[in-house]
Amino acid sequence: QSVLTQPPSVSGAPGQRVTISCTGSSSNIGAGYDVHWYQQLPGTAPKLLIYVNNNRPSGVPDRFSGSKSGTSASLAITGLQPEDEADYYCQSYDSTLSGSEMFGGGTKLTV
Amino acid sequence: QVQLVQSGAEVKKPGASVKVSCKASGYTFTTYHMHWVRQAPGQGLEWMGLIYSGGGTTNYAQKFQGRITMTRDTSTSTVYMELSSLRSEDTAVYFCARTLTWSSGYFEYWGQGTLVTVSS
Numbered sequence: 001q002s003v004l005t006q007p008p009s010v011s012g013a014p015g016q017r018v019t020i021s022c023t024g025s026s027s028n029i030g031a032g033y034d035v036h037w038y039q040q041l042p043g044t045a046p047k048l049l050i051y052v053n054n055n056r057p058s059g060v061p062d063r064f065s066g067s068k069s070g071t072s073a074s075l076a077i078t079g080l081q082p083e084d085e086a087d088y089y090c091q092s093y094d095s096t097l098s099g100s101e102m103f104g105g106g107t108k109l110t111v
Numbered sequence: 112q113v114q115l116v117q118s119g120a121e122v123k124k125p126g127a128s129v130k131v132s133c134k135a136s137g138y139t140f141t142t143y144h145m146h147w148v149r150q151a152p153g154q155g156l157e158w159m160g161l162i163y164s165g166g167g168t169t170n171y172a173q174k175f176q177g178r179i180t181m182t183r184d185t186s187t188s189t190v191y192m193e194l195s196s197l198r199s200e201d202t203a204v205y206f207c208a209r210t211l212t213w214s215s216g217y218f219e220y221w222g223q224g225t226l227v228t229v230s231s
Contacts, residue, residue, distance in 0.1 A: 002155065033215045034215050034217070036217040036218070038156075038218070040156075045206055045221035045222065045223060045224055046156065046206075046208075046218070046221060047221075048217060048218060048219050051217040051219070052217065057219065087155075089155065089156055091156075091217070091218070092215070093214050093215035097173055098170055098173075099170065099214055100158060100160075100170070100172050100173075101146065101158040101161075101214075101215075101216075102158065103148075103155060103156040103157065103158060104155070105155045106155040106156070
């Protein structure tokens with residue numbers, strides 16, 4: 001059971017908009033720690049999609065955007081394309097015990 | 112360009128140890144921190160710990176305390192992760208990934224992954 005909670009799956013038709021939530025607590029997102037998002041295609045390493053809540057690395061389309069509020073964060077994908085079908089993970093730091101990075105359980109996006 | 116190249120797949124028996132390497136290139140090795148993240152078959156990502164490539168300081172996830180060791184060799188820009196007392200539940204793909212900061216950083220670069228299979 002992950003400290004950061006994501007929906008197991010979301011789906012949308014091509015061209016539509018979907019959002020993926022990431023719910024944490026007062027020891028991670030709620031404490032002000034940044035949230036980062038990754039996309040993982042089958043059999044490959046995760047790819048950084050959004051960093052520091054709402055920033056896109058070079059090469060990531062502006063169809064992808066991130067936001068953060070309180071103890072939660074969200075990833076929005078507009079203009080869904082078939083190649084967006086993948087697993088998506090949020091990540092944040094948790095200050096419990098000696099501190100550690102945490103991942104959400106992952107969300108499977110079906111287009 | 113930044114590259115993290117990991118060692119090849121391993122098959123180990125329960126109770127044994129495995130040591131996976133991650134060779135970095137394309138950047139100043141000692142400036143960054145290296146993390147290890149694993150993914151069991153069909154499961155999500157699990158953070159295992161990190162090492163500061165400069166000073167060698169480590170922080171391990173509580174779950175792995177006592178059976179994980181991360182080291183680095185600055186002469187070859189290589190980080191190692193050794194996991195002992197292996198059990199079947201340790202069967203997973205192990206990734207190394209780089210961050211600039213000790214905490215709350217993002218994993219911009221990842222290794223290709225190393226499959227470790229634990230089976231009798």
